[in-house]
Amino acid sequence: MFSFVIKRLLGLIPTLLLVAVLVFLFVHLLPGDPARLAAGPEADDKTVALVRADLGLDKPLPEQFVNFFLNAARGDFGHSIRTKRPVSEEISARFWPTLWLTVVAMVWAVLFGLIIGISSAVWRNQWPDRLGMTLAVSGISFPAFSLGILLVQVFSVKLGWLPTVGDDTWLHYILPSITLGAAVAAVMARFTRSSFIEILQEDFVRTARAKGLTETVVVIKHCLRNALIPVVTMMGLQFGFLLGGSILVEVVFNWPGMGRLLVDAVEMRDYPVIQAEILLFSLEFIFINLVVDVLYAVINPSIRFK
Incomplete structure (x- = not known):
């Protein structure tokens, strides 16, 4: 390893x-x-x-x-053309808001995606399956910026329940994280359902049921670990896409993160900032893929890297 x-x-x-x-x-x-x-x-x-x-x-x-x-x-990306500050300072000031927004969106998206996907697989072709896949298709089909504008219109403008600008409190994370994570939750649900359906048809699952184990024990203890291998791959890729896809969401909610910084840099042709941010996004993708590969061995000890 x-x-x-x-x-x-x-x-x-x-x-x-x-x-x-x-x-x-x-x-x-x-x-x-x-x-x-x-x-x-x-x-x-x-x-x-x-x-x-x-x-x-x-x-x-x-x-x-x-x-x-x-x-x-050497870690020196020069100075921003727009603000004259070092690029490293510009990015470090915007990195954490984007990271925390991505983490929050990923946590709830994975949680709901797994629940919907497992429920749809266990109750295949029944009403939980139909309801879950309807929600999944809706989440994939709805563009992020349109969903963000709709959420702002309903929960901020009409009802006045949630703020829309800034990252001062946990309430500021609700609408952006829902907007950012909706498509990921939908993809996770569909992918988890497909993976679980294949696992539920394996011989070891029939053997576990023949031993008299409850369906809950069969699903959680015997199926979950085996089904998580492809799901973890999808989680890693989706986390990388969330970091990059946060650009539109940050523009809609005027989020003080790296996406907003990149848009401003492109408008001002701020070469040093653009180059540094894209390199950082690329490094994040590569690092996430490495973490996913290492997690394979943690989830399934039968996997060995040589």
Whole structure:
């Protein structure tokens, strides 16, 4: 297991290098001149040229990339064009609100997804199954931004029960986390149902029932662990997608997180912030996949990595 983890960590280097090249090229293909935006609409060409030289944008692209990559390897992503603050400070200030929102959304989505999925599998083709799959299809079909606007209109504007802006109290997390986690709960429910239906048809389940074990013991003790292997894979992927998908939700609720920061950076052509955030999202995806692979052995000890 230790050698497996080390190999996966070493595999981060070429992956992140490839991502850095692609991100750098795509960012510099964006229309607009960040030097012009930083200098202001009233600045003359001479001032814009000075700003461009100060930002290092007057150098050839290969030289800019080498400087960016060498600095990033040391943890230095430069300074934000928009605020002049270090990019690391900009991201660290926005990282925790996004992480906590993602964790809250993931917790309730996994909990409800597992409950609905297991219930639908146990009572297959009965009313719990039909109700659960109807909710799952609705959650997948409803766009996140539309759901967020609807929740704001009902629970904030009409009823006045919940706040919509900021992250000051736990009440601020309710609407954004529901909006962010609805699709994940739906996917988890459908995936758990499919996995459990396959497990319930296995020979060891029939043997457990033949021994006189109750259905609750059969489902929880014998089926749950075996069904969790594919479910954990889906959980890891969905957690990564939640981190990236929080952009639209943060815009709708004006959440002070990384998604909101990325939108502002794109509008201002803030190259250092855009590059650093996308690299961070990529690193999070790779790390989550590594954690999922390690969890396989924890859930099912018969799995061994060589």
